[in-house]
Amino acid sequence: xxxxxxxxxxxxxxxxxxxxxxxxxxxxxxxxxxxxxxxxxxxxxxxxxxxxxxxxxxxxxxxxxxxxxxxxxxxxxxxxxxxxxxxxxxxxxxxxxxxxxxxxxxxxxxxxxxxxxxxxxxxxxxxxxxxxxxxxxxxxxxxxxxxxxxxxxxxxxxxxxxxxxxxxxxxxxxxxxxxxxxxxxxxxxxx
Numbered sequence: 001x002x003x004x005x006x007x008x009x010x011x012x013x014x015x016x017x018x019x020x021x022x023x024x025x026x027x028x029x030x031x032x033x034x035x036x037x038x039x040x041x042x043x044x045x046x047x048x049x050x051x052x053x054x055x056x057x058x059x060x061x062x063x064x065x066x067x068x069x070x071x072x073x074x075x076x077x078x079x080x081x082x083x084x085x086x087x088x089x090x091x092x093x094x095x096x097x098x099x100x101x102x103x104x105x106x107x108x109x110x111x112x113x114x115x116x117x118x119x120x121x122x123x124x125x126x127x128x129x130x131x132x133x134x135x136x137x138x139x140x141x142x143x144x145x146x147x148x149x150x151x152x153x154x155x156x157x158x159x160x161x162x163x164x165x166x167x168x169x170x171x172x173x174x175x176x177x178x179x180x181x182x183x184x185x186x187x188x189x190x191x
Contacts, residue, residue, distance in 0.1 A: 006050070007047050007050035011054070013025065021062055021064055022064070024064075025066045026068070027066070027067070027069075028069050029069065030069065030086075031071075031072045033048055033051065034048055034076050034080045035072075035076065036075060036077050051080075052079055052080070055084075094128055095129075097120075101123035104119050104137075104138070107135050107138040108153070113152055113153045114152040114153065114154045114155070116155045117153065117154065118155065122137075133165060136161075137161045137162055138158075140161035140165070142157075144157045145157050
């Protein structure tokens, strides 16, 4: 029933773009349709082939810019990344401290917060976090606040969320017996 639908949608997308030119077409997760063709079935290849055909049909004055994003650039079909197609690569790194602070401020702007929250300190304590990680951090903290029945988000809830992202969910059922504690103590002393 859905065979060939992807190729038809690509054609209609480009037809609409030509009517609205100048415009930008952005394809997120291009690897979903643009991974190497060796592992694909015939009808799945048609979407990629149609995309390649539409990209080859461009004239420079059409006013259409095609952009795509992926987390897996190494699995893209070589036909997509050859010169004249997706030949410019821009790597977007994780944000620095200032960027993380600005992202956190954005996600926290509509949340009621207590006075003990220092957004700059949270940003400094989250190196390597990207925007999605920071959004997740705020969401986990908000859920924790709701479970606790708190009216405002607190620094402790944000710290809990950060720990949960970095170290995983707390396992309250796991406890160490006295014998296990002794064995661990002897092990660490022997190092």
